[in-house]
Amino acid sequence: MNFVFTARFILAFTGGLVVFSLGWVNPALLWAGLCFDLALIGAALVDAARTPLRGSFTVRRTCAERFALGSGNTVTIEVKSHSPLPLTLWLKDEHPPEMEVQGREGQFVLPARGTAALAYELTTPARGRFQFGDIAVRLLSPWGLVWRQTSVPAAESVKVYPDFRAAQRQVIEAYRVGRQGERRQRLRGQGREFESLREFVTGDELRHVAWAASARRGKLVTRQYQIERSQSIILMVDCGRLMTARIGNFTKLDYAVNAALAVAYVAVAGGDQAGLLTFTRRVDDFLPPKPGAGQLGTILELLHDVQPQMLEPSYARAFAHINRYCRRRSLVILLTDVVDADASSDLLAHTASLIPRHLPLIVTIGDRDLRAFVKPRPASLDDVYAQSVAEELLAQREQALNRITELGGLALDVPTGQLSPALVNRYLEVKTRGLI
Structure with a gap:
């Protein structure tokens, strides 16, 4: 039966x-009620x-072709009538059951x-591929007695990507709001790419004096530099066991992926080349550094379905891959986590292999829950033990x-909630200081 009775019929x-x-009061009422209901069913x-x-x-x-992780994504059901009469419809969409829905x-x-x-909003809980079903439709009959229903x-299927909208906002924030004026003041004199000559003033470094030009002009002249463009940035994302830890609604890997994407957007917008490497016990995906918006699309596609695994990461294989296939000096940003001495020593041993050819920036994703243990005054013996363990782990990390x-590298330890802006700011700082 492809119809259901309406409230009017039931009443x-x-x-x-x-x-x-x-x-039982009057037999005529018995037959009247029976005939009425039979006639109603027939009608x-x-x-x-x-x-x-x-x-x-x-x-x-x-x-949208791309859903963003953790943000609202609008879905619209469009209906077009081919009838000369008004139609009363009831729609229900079969959305991916894993997603939170409002008004489907x-x-x-x-x-x-x-x-x-009919528009409604879906909130995505994870990256990856999700499946929509059919659309259930009910059409009210002319007399209003039944709903005809069909599917x-x-x-x-729809793909859920890292929060690329936040990454795009990060570009705007970094280059148009707070950082642009600061960068303009700091660009000259600290980069690697020659821009122009100007008269020497007190405070300029002697190593920047252009002696030949000074001799020709009869006065001291200094070189001005600007931040070098088209530098190489490699984003390494650890997908191992520790990245499965959940902070709020997302895993540490989710935060790492969002931060990596934010840096990639800012780097490409600034004219640099961005590359990507994801790894666990082995290198899972590797994308050599390239410039341009097309590279961003490729990075986004690789990151949309990256999932953490209950495996110990192999820093040795990951760094060996970088040394083997990336000959050009690069800023290598590793997003990972370490909680014990063994993991720290392994990371340190292989980080040293990158120096001096590359500049490593090791980013450990801080656990706000861990820091919360050491702040309040312990109220019980269990709290004392918990604080002791937390303090030991934090000390090892430090x-x-x-x-x-x-060793000559860079380090950043930041809570998940501040990871993306802190990492983007550190990248910009490295650029302005001409460290790459």
Whole structure:
């Protein structure tokens, strides 16, 4: 049966049953109630037959090609009428069950040969590929006794990507709001790419004096430099066991992926070449550094389905891959986490292999829950033990980061909530200081 009775039918049918139940008072009421309900059922069947589904309307789902992790994504169900009469419709979309939904169904009147739309919002809990189902449609019959129902084939898959919208906002924030003026003041004199000559002033470094030009002009002249463009940035993302830890609604890997994407957007916008390497026990994906917006699309595609695995990461294989296939000096940004001495020593040993050819920036993703243990005054013996463990782990992490700095690399330890802006700012700082 491809129809269901409406509230109007049920109310009328119930009235007939009430009359039927009074048959013990008057037998005529018994027959009257019975005939009324039978006639009502017959009318409903005729009403259903007079409600053609085919050709009355068309339904289409539209949504963005790319869903962003953790943000609202709008889905629209568009309906177009082919009937000369108004139609009353009820729609319900079969959204991916893993996603949180707001308002995926609704009822409305469609004007004669008119159009209408039902919009609702989905919030995505994870990256990857998800599946939409069909669209359920009910059409109210002319007499309002039944809903004719059908299912419009609309199965499709959708990809959920890292939060590229936040990455795009990071570019705007870095280059148009707070950082642009600061960068303009700091560009000259600290980069690697020659820009122009100017008269020497007190405070300029002697190593920047252009002696030949000074001799020709009869006064000291200094070289001005600007930040070198088209430098090489390699983003290394650890997908191992420690990155499975959840902070709020997302894993540490989710935060790392979002931060890597933000840096890639800013780097490409600034004219640099961005590359990507993901690894666990082996190198899973490697994308050599290249410039241009097309590289961003490739990075986004590689990152959309990266998932953490319960495996120990092999820093040796990851860094060996960088040394083997990246001959040009690069800023190598490793997004990882370390919580014990063994992991720290392994990371340190192989980080040293990158220096001096490359400049490593080791980013450890801080656990805000771990820091929360050491702040309050312990209220019990269990709290004392928990604080002791947390303090030991934090101390080991600090020693490892200090050792990286001593070796000639860079280190950054930041909580997940501040990871993307902090990493983008550190990248810009490295550029302005001409360290690459």
